[in-house]
Amino acid sequence: MAARTESGLTPVVTAREVRRSFGAATVLDGVGLSIAPGEVVALLGGSGSGKSTLLRILAGLDPEAHGTVSVPREHAVVFQEHRLMPWKRVADNVALGVTGRDVAARTAAALAEVGLADRAGAWPAELSGGQAQRVAFARALVREPRVLLLDEPFGALDALTRLKMQDLFGRLRDRHGFAALLVTHDVEEALLLADRALVLEDGRIAEELIIDLDRPRAPDDAGFGPLRRRLLERLGVPVGGRTRG
């Protein structure tokens, strides 16, 4: 399912017949997806549906999965936790594993892009949760990725910080044009940021939804409500009159 991309371009990420089981429990049962260059795809699913497992397989972190996966070398991962090395200053964390010329200048530019140019010399422990996650984004950006793999990157942030970070992600994406797979459990986030949403259920892609809304988007836009209702219903949350706070 969902083997073709929205635009018909040669996909930058493809996965076919991906299977993964933990003991007797089959989490992924033949999942396939593809992502076009510059496309943001949201991967939704209930808790334990295997969203993160699929992302880890795409990131090359799961040697025990089966199936065919093609992800470019120029990819970067942002996790739910910032995962910065506590013993490295912010700039050294961003530059971790970066090779080539002008590493220092590129690091400084990436930090400036996330608005933390003045925190280059700080220790990770001195940062707030939102700042640390912005450093994690700078660490991904400095690699000039063609694909970003995002595992609930805003999930651990407070509501206000999350809104700011979602806005930052939108701006970075406009500027760099990377493709992204955004694993999230937040329907609103998917509708704000993604071009397409996939719903993972019973180890397969159960639903594909093209989000054809104008940018910049806001949750009170026309057309937002029906899409949200449809995704929530697909995720097994019946929507009554209650709206999400």
Add this chain to the structure above:
Amino acid sequence: MTALATPPAAVTGTPAPVRRRARRLRWQRAVSPIVLLAAWEALSRGGVLSPDKLPAPSTVLQTGWRLAADGTLGAHLADSLTRAAAGLLIGGVLALALGAAAGLLRLGDDAIDPPVQMARMLPHLALVPLLIIWVGIGESMKITLVALGAFFPLYFNVYAGIRDIDERLVEAARTCGLGTWARLRHVILPGAMPSLFLGLRLAIGAAWLSLVVGEQTNTQNGIGFLMMEAREFSQTDVVVLGLFVYAALGLLSDLLLRALERRVLQWRRGLRAA
């Protein structure tokens, strides 16, 4: 955090009283040791404590000055330090190598850890008779004893330090394109460093203890020899001086290591401040 970089003028005044209280507390803590020393001195001078049993601290210091001036103390101290350094180096290198092998490799874990865990149950100081049979009563026995004492605490802490590293950080390093050696250098080594320092401090403590025991059998030099010889001639002041020197060595090495630790583990201070 950024707001703290330029604190308002009113806030800058507050830390001073806190610091003053901290300084007064440190001063208060010095009172009881000084009182004890003064009491000891007074009891000795007043003839309550016999100089054969426990000479006055001033006498011990005078003896120390005399032995330092004629070079005796320096020579014996150098001999003791050489033994401690050699044993610590041998035991330390072995502990680092075996601890890293057991912590990093499954094969190393299976092969190395079980025998080390078994050997740990032996009190290494009880091995003296066996060591004398194996390596004689000379210098090698003392160095082996120190090496054995230093090995175990360092081995266990290196092993635990490597095992306790957050797997998620290793994963993040992998997604940043770091290979095995780069991960060792940027993640494993700095991550294990706090445990390594703890192990080193315990190892140095165990090394001094082993040295004290080792130097009491058949020695011709060293602080232990100085003390044993003084006991033969009932020079209690020299015996007490030896104790002072051992205590000072332990204290000094711990202070040095702590200073080094503060430098190397600078990032943890930020952790505590946050």
